[in-house]
Amino acid sequence: MSYQVIATADGAANCEPIRLQKHGREGSLRVTDRARAILDNFWSEQGRRDSARPYEAYALEALDLNQTVIGRASAGGSITLEGLGRRSRLSALGESGRTQQQDRLWDAIFEQARDGTTLPLAKQLIAASKHDDLSAEALIEGMLAERWGSVPAGVSVKLQAARAFGRLAKEVLGRFNRAYGYVHERGWTADASDVALEAFPSGEMQSLRLLCADMLSVADIARFRRLQFHGPEFVTLIGKLAAASDPSRALDHLLAYHRAVQRTRRGGGAWLRDQQGKLLLQIVDYGGYRHETVFPDLKFGVVRRLLSDLGRIA
Template sequence: MSLLILKSPPTGLFWAAPSDGDTDFTPEDPLALDYLGQQVGLWLFRDLTTRTSRAQNYAVVLYGLDLADKAVRQYGYRADDETRVRLFERWERFWALATIQYREGNVARGDADAMRGILGAKRHWTSGNKPLPLDFTLISRQSELGGLGAYLSSLRRYGLVVEGSLRVTDRARGVLESFWSEPGKRDSAKLYEAYALQALDLSKTIIARESGPISLGGLGRRSRLSVLGEPGRKQQQGRLWDALFEQARDGSTLPLAQQIMKASGQGVLDAEKLIDGMLAERWAPLPAVVSAKLQGARAFGRLAREMLGRFNRAYGYVHDHGWTADAADVALEAFPDDEMASLRLLCADMLSVADVARFRRLQFHGPDFVTLVARLAGASDPSNALGHLLAYHRAVQRARRGGGAWLLDQQGKLLLQIADYGGYRYATAFPDLKFGVVRRLLSDLGRIA
């Protein structure tokens, strides 16, 4: 290989950019255990999702939907869902710009005020006094990945939005009336709403940074994600606590949240240790039905950690041996004889819990997962166990319709088909099972530090 001097520069330069941090892109899980873990988290906290982690975002989405309804009436728009989504997305962009205006552009990813779409909003915000754009790309597929896509299903489950519609219910009225400040106080809440409605005038493509005595930064100060921690917002914290926890109808969200609060006060944050403590009644007894859910969650978490670790060992061995290796050697690496008994115990524990029936009823991956657990529980030797694990991996890939198996078995050899999986380099962890989401909500609501 030698370097050549070009007579002229190339006509184009190209580079690969990393995925936008605002997207929901995550590295693919070879065994779909992340998806199954989300289902377990949903069984523990029925009305929350892995994306509903900020309490103020519930209020922001509710307010945006209510504002869209008002804009339909004020501007005479069609009263259909397509129009309401368009209006909500305009509100979401306006609100994001307001937060950044208040923070003078100093909002990094991971900041307490960083919203979904932070990078898109920052790209279109500029310092100074010039009007700001209202129609820009906040986040790719905004209706799915933005605030509405993240929170709508949860809002409907809580009865704060009418099922199958985009209309808020009377249960949300207190949160809406206190969005800018507590009712009855001498403030400019109506002026802020009028300013926000200006942004929903679809004939406009820009918005001024001031509207009479109201400023865009002031609007951001009153509505940003961290505002619930401000003095004077405890009543709003209480309303959202009531809506999200006291009024939860699944029988487990409230008692589990109460246990998380007690455990957090003692510094217990790890999901597995948290479940162990709850089942040992370290903080308080739990209803039998909740304990049963926790037993299923613990069994799944321990087995998921073990299974992913076994797959990673197999993948890593093939990867580090020139992308091809004897299947028998890979099996001994992934399933040593002296570890087979402990694996069978984990499988038996999973098969014994009541929630194993829930996995069988899942549309994706669950039935295949239970089949794998049963086969591993009776696996006779390492090669047998590896064969069952790779068969499950192939089933996951078929269900995803995204390509073939990462490890291909050909005449006693395993060949690497996908070479860019880096997860095998890291220790596997007990899945979070939505405990982190609940802890963040409780922090926003002033229930834990």
């Protein structure tokens, strides 16, 4: 159980102090020195006389690979699997007033982060939380305007990339939703040329091209090209949309990208199929087109929840 929480923290900030490392024989692991205090105080602060030991014993029993069944309660019945889950989640630290463990995790995840972005962004989020409950786009705009204090140049570059990506992602998803919705509302089939005009009206092509150009101009565009999942295809789509002037060609580019993404999703097929000049729905239960397209959260909500669990924001 404790390994699950440690791995979550490590993944959130790519933080070396709490990484599990291979050591000795094949398949064995050891904990880095900086993580020792976090693990030693996982259930409660050392020296406290409470019910921590039974939880530790039950967790280790559940992690035993020789076990084929995990009981819902310990042998004596005093510890349950549900109770174990409640006690091992991060929010339990604040609920039980465990400020020392919160401080250890704050230090490991944020203060000791190996990159130059994690800590400055966390401090910006903490400062922003004292004023408003803001959307991701508003947070990015406020940080770039240094509303909550100065922002290092390297962080500003990443925020500019996040803003450009978020705006373009919202726009592209909105165009796809228009196309899907148009076909769905017309009995699951429609002329491809009509769909193209609905999704890419001529009067809106210039604004789309500007968003694409903005994304292609960010300093981090090379990193997008190297992303393992859909990165190269996404940047290729942006380039094609930036040069597109014809609605039908723009729709072709968007649906080609959609098909490429779907092929990587466990053999999933395209939701819209072109057949002799008509578009036919392959998947008919997507309801996202009925809702307003919004700027993506970009994990700001996840980080704010983490900061809340560590007692840094209310």
